[in-house]
Amino acid sequence: MNPTIKDVAKKANVSVATVSRVLNNLPGFSDKTKQKVLNVIKEIEYQPNAIARGLINKRTQTIGVMFPSVSSMLSSMILKGIEQAAHQHNFSVMVCNTAGIRTMEYLRVLGEKQVDGIIFTSEFLKDEYHRVLQSMKIPVLLVLSGSHSNTVPYVIVDDKLAAYQATEYLIKKGHTKIAIISGTNEDLLAGVLRINGFLQALQDNGIQHNDQRHVIGDFTFKSGCDAMEILLQRAPDTTAVFATSDEMAAGVLTVAAKHGIRVPEQLSVIGFDNLKLAEMVTPPLTTVEQPLIKMGEYAAEKLITMIETGKMIDSSIMPHRIVERQSVKSLI
Amino acid sequence: MNPTIKDVAKKANVSVATVSRVLNNLPGFSDKTKQKVLNVIKEIEYQPNAIARGLINKRTQTIGVMFPSVSSMLSSMILKGIEQAAHQHNFSVMVCNTAGIRTMEYLRVLGEKQVDGIIFTSEFLKDEYHRVLQSMKIPVLLVLSGSHSNTVPYVIVDDKLAAYQATEYLIKKGHTKIAIISGTNEDLLAGVLRINGFLQALQDNGIQHNDQRHVIGDFTFKSGCDAMEILLQRAPDTTAVFATSDEMAAGVLTVAAKHGIRVPEQLSVIGFDNLKLAEMVTPPLTTVEQPLIKMGEYAAEKLITMIETGKMIDSSIMPHRIVERQSVKSLI
DNA sequence: GTGAAAGCGCTAACAT
DNA sequence: ATGTTAGCGCTTTCAC
Numbered sequence: 001m002n003p004t005i006k007d008v009a010k011k012a013n014v015s016v017a018t019v020s021r022v023l024n025n026l027p028g029f030s031d032k033t034k035q036k037v038l039n040v041i042k043e044i045e046y047q048p049n050a051i052a053r054g055l056i057n058k059r060t061q062t063i064g065v066m067f068p069s070v071s072s073m074l075s076s077m078i079l080k081g082i083e084q085a086a087h088q089h090n091f092s093v094m095v096c097n098t099a100g101i102r103t104m105e106y107l108r109v110l111g112e113k114q115v116d117g118i119i120f121t122s123e124f125l126k127d128e129y130h131r132v133l134q135s136m137k138i139p140v141l142l143v144l145s146g147s148h149s150n151t152v153p154y155v156i157v158d159d160k161l162a163a164y165q166a167t168e169y170l171i172k173k174g175h176t177k178i179a180i181i182s183g184t185n186e187d188l189l190a191g192v193l194r195i196n197g198f199l200q201a202l203q204d205n206g207i208q209h210n211d212q213r214h215v216i217g218d219f220t221f222k223s224g225c226d227a228m229e230i231l232l233q234r235a236p237d238t239t240a241v242f243a244t245s246d247e248m249a250a251g252v253l254t255v256a257a258k259h260g261i262r263v264p265e266q267l268s269v270i271g272f273d274n275l276k277l278a279e280m281v282t283p284p285l286t287t288v289e290q291p292l293i294k295m296g297e298y299a300a301e302k303l304i305t306m307i308e309t310g311k312m313i314d315s316s317i318m319p320h321r322i323v324e325r326q327s328v329k330s331l332i
Numbered sequence: 333m334n335p336t337i338k339d340v341a342k343k344a345n346v347s348v349a350t351v352s353r354v355l356n357n358l359p360g361f362s363d364k365t366k367q368k369v370l371n372v373i374k375e376i377e378y379q380p381n382a383i384a385r386g387l388i389n390k391r392t393q394t395i396g397v398m399f400p401s402v403s404s405m406l407s408s409m410i411l412k413g414i415e416q417a418a419h420q421h422n423f424s425v426m427v428c429n430t431a432g433i434r435t436m437e438y439l440r441v442l443g444e445k446q447v448d449g450i451i452f453t454s455e456f457l458k459d460e461y462h463r464v465l466q467s468m469k470i471p472v473l474l475v476l477s478g479s480h481s482n483t484v485p486y487v488i489v490d491d492k493l494a495a496y497q498a499t500e501y502l503i504k505k506g507h508t509k510i511a512i513i514s515g516t517n518e519d520l521l522a523g524v525l526r527i528n529g530f531l532q533a534l535q536d537n538g539i540q541h542n543d544q545r546h547v548i549g550d551f552t553f554k555s556g557c558d559a560m561e562i563l564l565q566r567a568p569d570t571t572a573v574f575a576t577s578d579e580m581a582a583g584v585l586t587v588a589a590k591h592g593i594r595v596p597e598q599l600s601v602i603g604f605d606n607l608k609l610a611e612m613v614t615p616p617l618t619t620v621e622q623p624l625i626k627m628g629e630y631a632a633e634k635l636i637t638m639i640e641t642g643k644m645i646d647s648s649i650m651p652h653r654i655v656e657r658q659s660v661k662s663l664i
Numbered sequence: 665g666t667g668a669a670a671g672c673g674c675t676a677a678c679a680t
Numbered sequence: 681a682t683g684t685t686a687g688c689g690c691t692t693t694c695a696c
Contacts, residue, residue, distance in 0.1 A: 002469075004673055015683045020675060028681060045467065050444040051386045052673035056688045060383065062426070062445070071412035071625075073405060073608075080403035083429045087438075092426050092445060094394070097415045106419075112382040113394070113424060135377065137334075221612050250612040257614045276405075280553050280582040282589045282614045293403075336689055347667045352691055360665060384689035388672045 003046045012040040023048060054114060062092040063303060064110040064118045070097040073247075073275045074292065078121055078143055081296020089304045091116070103129055111136050117303045119143055124188060125152060139306035143299045144290075146189050153313055155299045157320040159189055162288045163197025166242055166270050169286075169322055171205050174331030175240040175268060178202070179213035181227040181252065182244045190219070194244045194272070213238060217248050224251020232259060239331065240268040246275045246287055253281055253327070264329035274323050284325035291318050335378045344372040355380060386446060394424040395635060396442040396450045402429040405579075405607045406624065410453055410475055413628020421636045423448070435461055443468050449635045451475055456520060457484060471638035475631045476622075478521050485645055487631045489652040491521055494620045495529025498574055498602050501618075501654055503537050506663030507572040507600060510534070511545035513559040513584065514576045522551070526576045526604070545570055549580050556583020564591060571663065572600040578607045578619055585613055585659070596661035606655050616657035623650050 005023075009016040014033055021029050022037045029037075040046070054060040065082055067075040079095065086093045094115060096106040100123060107129065110118060117139040120129075125140075125147035133140050133152075142154035170178050180198045183191035195214075202209045212234040217223030224243055228251055231238060243249035249271030256263050263269055263283055271278060274289035295318050302313050337355075341348040346365055353360050354369045361369075372378070386392040397414055399407040411427065418425045426447060428438040432455065439461065442450060449471040452461075457472075457479035465472050465484075474486035502510050512530045515523035527546075534541045544566040549555030556575055560583055563570060575581035581603030585595055593599050595615055603610060606621035627650050634645050 005675095006673080016674080017676080017684080018682060021682085024675080026676095030681060033681080047440070047443050049387075049446060049673050051383055051392065051446045052688090053675080054383045054688095055381075055387055055673080055690090056675050058688080069412075070415055071408040073408070076403040076405070076408040079427070080401075080429060083402055083427060087429070087434070092428075092441060094424050095411070095415060095427050096424075097412060097419070102419070108379070109424060111379055114381060114383045221608070247612070254612065254614055254616070276553070277609060277612060280579070280586065280609060280613065282586055284586070337691095338689080348690080349667060349669095349692080350665085353666090356691080358692095362665060365665080381689055384672090385691080386672095387674090387689080388691050390672080 002049075003044045004049070005046070007044060008037065008040045008046050011044065012036045058114075059116055060114045061090055062094055062113075062115050063300070063307075064094045064096060064106075064113075064115040066096045066098050066103065066106060066118065066120050066123070068098050068100040068121075068123045070095060073277055074144075074273060075121065077275070077292035078296040078299075081293040081298070082119060082300040083296075084293075085297040085300035086304070089301070091300070091304060098123065104132070107132050107136075116307045117141070119299055119303055120145060125149070139303055141299050141303045141306070143295055144189070151312070153302065153315045155295050155302070155316050155318060156189065157290045158317050159193035160197035160200070162272070162290075162320040163194035163242070163244065164201045165197075165322060166272065166288045167198045167201035168205070170240045170242065170268065170270060170328065171201065171207065173240075173268065173328055176207050177213070177235070177237055177239045178207070179215070179231050179235060179238045179241040180244070181215050181217050181224060181231070181241060181248050183219055184216055190244065198242060210235065217243075217245075217251075219245040219248060221247040221251045224248030225255050226251075228252045228255035238267070240270070240328070242270050244272045246271040246273040246278045246285060249285055249287065249327075250277060250281050253283075253285070264327050268328040270322075270328055278323070279325065283327050286325045286328045287323055289321050289323050291320070294318065334381075335376045336381070337378070339376060340369065340372045340378050343376065344368045390446075391448055392446050393422055394426055394445075394447050395632070395639075396426045396428060396438075396445075396447040398428045398430050398435065398438060398450065398452050398455070400430050400432045400453075400455045402427060405609055406476075406605060407453065409607070409624035410628040410631075413625040413630070414451060414632040415628075416625075417629040417632035418636070421633070423632070423636060430455065436464070439464050439468075448639045449473070451631055451635055452477060457481070471635055473631050473635045473638070475627055476521070483644070485634065485647045487627050487634070487648050487650060488521065489622045490649050491525035492529040492532070494604070494622075494652040495526035495574070495576065496533045497529075497654060498604065498620045499530045499533035500537070502572045502574065502600065502602060502660065503533065503539065505572075505600065505660060508539050509545070509567070509569055509571045510539070511547070511563050511567060511570040511573040512576070513547050513549050513556060513563070513573060513580050515551055516548055522576065530574060542567065549575075549577075549583075551577040551580060553579040553583045556580030557587050558583075560584045560587035570599070572602070572660070574602050576604045578603040578605040578610045578617060581617055581619065581659075582609060582613050585615075585617070596659050600660040602660055610655070611657065615659050618657045618660045619655055621653050621655050623652070626650065
């Protein structure tokens with residue numbers, strides 16, 4: 001059996017209360033007792049039991065993080081940020097790969113495990129989830145996602161503006177035959193918002209949008225490939241494509257290469273996310289950066305603030321920026 | 333306050349013991365009491381408190397996973413497998429991003445949090461770590477890593493054989509001027525073993541190795557780029573390169589493109605890992621696959637077996653295979 | 665088949 | 681400054 005607080009109390013000839021006091025730095029012990037206790041702790045290699053602590057404190061110092069897909073490059077960046085910040089504040093993180101389906105089950109598990117808060121990523125917070133989250137009475141934060149409720153704070157970038165600027169970037173380089181490979185309109189954030197930003201930029205610059213230049217994907221590489229094949233059929237005179245995820249942009253690159261279309265000479269492409277992938281493809285991808293690690297850090301910090309103060313915090317829009325690499329050519 | 337077992341006992345007019353019995357399906361209650369209890373549970377939305385359970389059962393149903401880098405594509409694949417299997421067996425997973433430095437600290441945290449077992453990935457298990465792990469008296473499993481101890485089971489691929497076969501693959505395609513971009517010799521697994529496999533294959537096929545064709549990297553994209561630049565200086569007549577990670581292989585591709593060297597026409601390249609990245613680069617990368625998700629799943633299952641049975645399990649070598657894509661050209 | 669009670673390892677009154 | 685004690689929410693003897 002591992003030594004308990006009783007063992008150190010006994011060996012140090014003090015009460016468990018005193019040991020607890022020095023352990024938690026509460027007032028009420030002399031320097032000599034402190035030393036005595038500390039020595040015993042070291043000697044018998046005592047480690048406090050966080051489970052016992054949690055039972056009484058009603059705090060487990062752990063947060064749960066839900067991802068639809070842990071293994072995506074996007075998720076792992078966010079996770080990195082979350083983990084970093086959480087650890088700094090003495091919290092641990094439990095990961096849940098919902099695969100977009102086991103969400104309710106995980107919510108139950110996290111509830112039973114008494115996590116102090118939950119971060120929800122990349123998946124719209126359905127009302128169904130929101131309800132159980134409310135009954136759990138713990139803080140929740142959304143990263144790269146939204147909800148119908150205005151009581152759940154989120155951390156996102158301004159998707160519409162970012163898409164607007166990406167499109168404008170292409171326009172400023174002299175492109176007018178611009179295509180978009182986007183998510184669906186049902187996707188309330190990364191879907192519609194980016195489409196709208198794109199459309200708006202075209203309109204503001206007096207460019208007529210041609211629906212043949214809009215293909216729907218699902219943010220994955222595969223869907224980017226498929227979308228590009230379709231685009232090549234429908235609008236072969238396109239000179240630039242805005243793919244609303246780097247993975248899809250990589251698909252565009254792959255299919256372009258397959259068809260002997262040179263990027264950026266014959267076709268310009270701009271992505272979205274700035275994953276590590278973006279600099280690994282050929283040519284390196286110009287893209288809209290979402291500060292994913294920062295967003296994760298920020299989210300964890302905000303969540304922990306909510307946990308510790310019990311107060312709501314505001315949602316935040318994080319800054320995006322265009323990272324210029326070599327996949328866009330200027331026509332002028 | 334959340335309802336406790338007492339609340340359901342009271343409301344169902346039974347003792348807490350009985351509630352506990354039906355909760356855990358222990359013998360000793362009639363069908364009617366069971367129904368009564370179950371109804372109350374549903375009615376007041378009672379959820380057992382896993383923390384209280386853990387305190388008494390000495391089992392938290394959670395495992396800790398240590399990664400030197402959570403955000404690497406390799407780690408996230410393994411994590412996906414671990415998470416999947418863990419969840420299936422009713423375990424949760426706590427992730428720890430050691431960044432190769434906070435390991436000892438995390439070990440302490442995991443100990444205090446009373447995790448039931450630990451999976452250690454991609455980082456050699458130093459004796460220092462091993463000692464504290466032993467004092468924790470919980471099962472440990474290594475994935476893609478090793479230790480000096482033979483009491484810690486691991487899950488790996490046969491790195492030497494895999495490297496041998498990758499090299500042989502190149503040789504069979506008629507290549508003789510083969511370079512390797514590898515990890516260091518200090519890296520006891522992915523480092524030396526792959527180098528040795530490479531060397532052995534050359535030797536077995538009567539090909540003289542030229543040290544100018546060996547450049548050291550650290551498995552990252554950046555190091556692959558740097559290594560490729562060096563290689564181009566030192567041995568420009570190389571016709572094929574074996575990069576012992578896909579990320580480094582991607583670096584080779586990038587630098588080759590920058591120098592106008594066409595792959596695979598002028599230079600063949602084979603990678604290692606088969607990350608998603610491998611099919612996203614241009615040209616799609618021929619590579620040695622490590623079944624990362626499977627390895628994660630397998631590791632979690634084995635660890636859980638150890639936790640539940642208290643018995644040691646054997647180490648396992650998982651099958652690798654060469655995935656042929658388009659980065660290698662046959663010279664014959 | 666069911667209940668009373670002890671206790672897991674700790675913290676937090678409340679005494680002294 | 682330090683000790684005693686009552687729980688936190690649960691499981692598990694041991695009675696009945």
